[in-house]
Amino acid sequence: MKHVPPAWIRVxxxxxxxxTMGWLHLVAFPDTVVVxxxxxxxxxxxxxxxxxxxxxxxxxxxxxxxxxSFYLLPPATGGWGHLAMQAANIAIVTAAVYRAFDLADRVxxxxxxxEMANGDLAAHEEELGQQNEELxxxxEELxxxxEELxxxxEELHRQAEERDALNFELTGREDLLxxxxxxxxxxxxxxxxxxxxxxxxxxxxGGSSGVSAAxxxxxxxxxxxxxxxxxxxHSQRLRFQASFSSIVMREKRAAAIHDLAERPxxxxxxxxxxxxxxxLAAPLCWGNEPRGAVALYSATPRTWTADDFRVIEWxxxxxxxxxxxxxxxxRLSSSNADLERLVHERTAALSAxxxxxxxxxxxxxxxxRAPLRAMTGFARMLIDDQGDLSDARRQDFxxxxxxAAGRMDRLILDALDYSRAIRxxxxxxxxxxxxxxxxxxxxxxxxxxxxxxxxLADALPWVCANEAGLTQCFSNLLSNAIKFVDPARxxxxxxxxxxRGKIARIWFEDDGIxxxxxxxxxxxxxxxxxxxxxxxxxxxxxxVKKVAERMGGRVGFESEPGVGSRFWLEFPRAEP
Amino acid sequence: xSFTLLYAEDEENDALFLExxxxxxxxxxxxxxxxxxxxxxxxxxxxxxxxxxxxxxxPDLILLDxxxxxxxxxxxxxxxxxxxxxxxxxxxxxxSSGRESDRRAAERLGADLYLVKPVSGDQLGSVxxxxxxxxxxxxxxxx
Numbered sequence: 001m002k003h004v005p006p007a008w009i010r011v012x013x014x015x016x017x018x019x020t021m022g023w024l025h026l027v028a029f030p031d032t033v034v035v036x037x038x039x040x041x042x043x044x045x046x047x048x049x050x051x052x053x054x055x056x057x058x059x060x061x062x063x064x065x066x067x068x069s070f071y072l073l074p075p076a077t078g079g080w081g082h083l084a085m086q087a088a089n090i091a092i093v094t095a096a097v098y099r100a101f102d103l104a105d106r107v108x109x110x111x112x113x114x115e116m117a118n119g120d121l122a123a124h125e126e127e128l129g130q131q132n133e134e135l136x137x138x139x140e141e142l143x144x145x146x147e148e149l150x151x152x153x154e155e156l157h158r159q160a161e162e163r164d165a166l167n168f169e170l171t172g173r174e175d176l177l178x179x180x181x182x183x184x185x186x187x188x189x190x191x192x193x194x195x196x197x198x199x200x201x202x203x204x205x206g207g208s209s210g211v212s213a214a215x216x217x218x219x220x221x222x223x224x225x226x227x228x229x230x231x232x233x234h235s236q237r238l239r240f241q242a243s244f245s246s247i248v249m250r251e252k253r254a255a256a257i258h259d260l261a262e263r264p265x266x267x268x269x270x271x272x273x274x275x276x277x278x279x280l281a282a283p284l285c286w287g288n289e290p291r292g293a294v295a296l297y298s299a300t301p302r303t304w305t306a307d308d309f310r311v312i313e314w315x316x317x318x319x320x321x322x323x324x325x326x327x328x329x330x331r332l333s334s335s336n337a338d339l340e341r342l343v344h345e346r347t348a349a350l351s352a353x354x355x356x357x358x359x360x361x362x363x364x365x366x367x368x369r370a371p372l373r374a375m376t377g378f379a380r381m382l383i384d385d386q387g388d389l390s391d392a393r394r395q396d397f398x399x400x401x402x403x404a405a406g407r408m409d410r411l412i413l414d415a416l417d418y419s420r421a422i423r424x425x426x427x428x429x430x431x432x433x434x435x436x437x438x439x440x441x442x443x444x445x446x447x448x449x450x451x452x453x454x455x456l457a458d459a460l461p462w463v464c465a466n467e468a469g470l471t472q473c474f475s476n477l478l479s480n481a482i483k484f485v486d487p488a489r490x491x492x493x494x495x496x497x498x499x500r501g502k503i504a505r506i507w508f509e510d511d512g513i514x515x516x517x518x519x520x521x522x523x524x525x526x527x528x529x530x531x532x533x534x535x536x537x538x539x540x541x542x543x544v545k546k547v548a549e550r551m552g553g554r555v556g557f558e559s560e561p562g563v564g565s566r567f568w569l570e571f572p573r574a575e576p
Numbered sequence: 577x578s579f580t581l582l583y584a585e586d587e588e589n590d591a592l593f594l595e596x597x598x599x600x601x602x603x604x605x606x607x608x609x610x611x612x613x614x615x616x617x618x619x620x621x622x623x624x625x626x627x628x629x630x631x632x633x634x635p636d637l638i639l640l641d642x643x644x645x646x647x648x649x650x651x652x653x654x655x656x657x658x659x660x661x662x663x664x665x666x667x668x669x670x671x672s673s674g675r676e677s678d679r680r681a682a683e684r685l686g687a688d689l690y691l692v693k694p695v696s697g698d699q700l701g702s703v704x705x706x707x708x709x710x711x712x713x714x715x716x717x718x719x
Binding site: 370527 | 586613643645695
């Protein structure tokens with residue numbers, strides 16, 4: 001920065017310098033050349049660096065020199081020579097000083113510029129310092145954030161690990177659920193299903209060696225191992241009451257024993273010939289009852305974790321559900337099979353009944369047309385008679401018409417009995433055959449004349465049949481026994497019984513005409529008549545067979561023509 | 577020599593109707609009646625009781641009721657078709673019903689004719705005329 005001295009200094013310096021030099025050159029030594037030149041006061045200007053002062057002093061000094069050279073000094077020393085020398089001196093010094101001023105100004109300017117640059121630098125430095133400070137703060141913040149991020153990353157990593165563990169467990173659960181769902185239908189063997197459950201349980205609990213999984217079910221006093229995975233040899237049956245599973249079944253929750261050495265009282269499985277050392281079990285329930293248990297066994301003492309508990313409880317719940325569903329499914333299938341069987345049986349019975357009825361209606365039509373044809377034919381012949389028929393012939397025709405009408409009536413009644421026997425309900429009950437036969441023999445009008453010829457054994461059994469049905473059968477057999485007899489021989493009917501295991505057979509033996517061998521296979525058929533000598537419709541034995549079979553019984557006979565017949569009825573025995 | 581007809585029929589009235597119709601509508605036709613299938617076979621086979629052919633001659637035509645006691649008409653027919661010396665003899669089945677399955681069974685066993693008995697016995701004359709037209713036309717009375 002350019003230095004400018006105050007005005008009073010400049011004026012003082014000018015006055016003093018010009019006064020001093022004037023006094024010296026013009027007053028004190030007017031006629032001599034003074035040694036002390038004007039250069040000195042000019043040099044003074046260097047300190048003041050005042051160009052106007054320098055110019056003023058130089059001018060003053062040139063004026064004083066001019067005045068001294070031509071007016072004070074002798075021409076010998078003065079004059080142009082002196083002026084020139086002094087003027088040159090003043091000019092050189094002034095020029096030098098001026099030059100020094102320039103240099104000083106330049107130095108000042110440079111200094112000022114440097115100072116300015118320094119100031120800028122300082123400002124910049126300050127700014128940099130601030131920025132540096134800010135950066136430092138930011139760095140600290142970044143470090144803090146980095147720390148937070150690191151912590152978050154650690155948290156995420158931990159969560160990822162947890163998620164992986166959960167995923168693993170979920171995958172296990174999903175696999176098991178899929179297996180269980182696949183196994184719901186009965187096509188998957190139950191043992192295979194239970195082994196899958198054991199495998200999943202082992203996997204989900206870490207699958208360490210020396211650990212086996214088992215599913216057990218209570219059967220009476222025993223606990224039977226239904227499936228086992230993780231051990232090739234294992235007890236197959238335990239005492240239920242002494243088993244660890246009985247405890248979890250009773251408590252209806254999972255339980256564990258870390259070292260079975262502390263519970264020697266428990267009956268635990270042996271793995272590879274050695275008693276297991278640790279167990280974790282959960283109950284299996286279906287039908288609202290504990291039925292068994294799923295268990296993990298360890299060959300060495302083991303501390304079961306909360307995860308182990310959670311997994312086995314989950315597996316037990318799902319296993320119980322599937323077992324219950326399978327039981328229900330089995331029951332449903334069984335019911336369906338029963339229903340189908342029942343429908344099949346009913347359909348078969350219905351078809352048989354329809355077939356019977358068709359056969360019956362066909363044969364009865366056939367047999368009823370004979371008396372009808374007779375009645376119509378003889379009646380028409382009588383109507384058309386123009387006196388050609390004798391009285392005896394007319395009488396014969398009328399008798400034949402009456403006989404045919406009677407036969408028609410019997411056919412209708414027997415047909416009604418038969419059709420009722422086909423259709424009516426015959427609920428089974430305990431029947432005292434002895435009491436029934438005594439009652440029948442004593443009260444039936446058609447047996448009245450033959451009553452004393454019928455011999456009843458002392459004891460006849462109780463059977464499982466229907467009393468009304470039995471009455472029908474007995475009645476028909478007794479009627480036949482007293483009807484198909486040789487008039488030349490005395491009537492004799494014997495009723496007796498024999499038991500064959502759970503079956504009672506009641507015999508009706510007569511000394512009648514017997515059954516021709518040709519009739520053996522068809523005697524119980526509809527409208528089958530072995531003889532036209534005896535009145536009958538051919539429905540009696542068919543009715544006996546039908547009714548007996550509908551009551552779960554059987555009928556048969558043994559016969560020798562001309563000697564007699566032995567008809568029998570068989571029914572399951574009943575307690576009196 | 578008369579035309580011989582063996583009729584196996586358990587319905588005595590039907591046999592009487594046929595006998596009356598034959599007497600009324602034919603000349604020289606001898607009717608023999610047996611009451612069940614077993615007797616029919618015995619007659620045709622000439623078994624001990626029926627060995628006398630002068631008394632139990634082989635018939636020119638055999639009439640069989642479908643529902644015969646002991647051996648049914650179809651059983652007798654089946655036997656006839658396999659019996660030596662009888663195989664080609666005409667056999668007619670008579671039935672109370674026109675059930676198609678019976679008719680087919682009779683045809684399968686080789687019956688020459690299957691006739692349904694009329695509703696009224698006195699109309700058996702139509703059966704006689706049908707038989708006469710086929711096997712003994714010269715024995716039918718002119719009406």
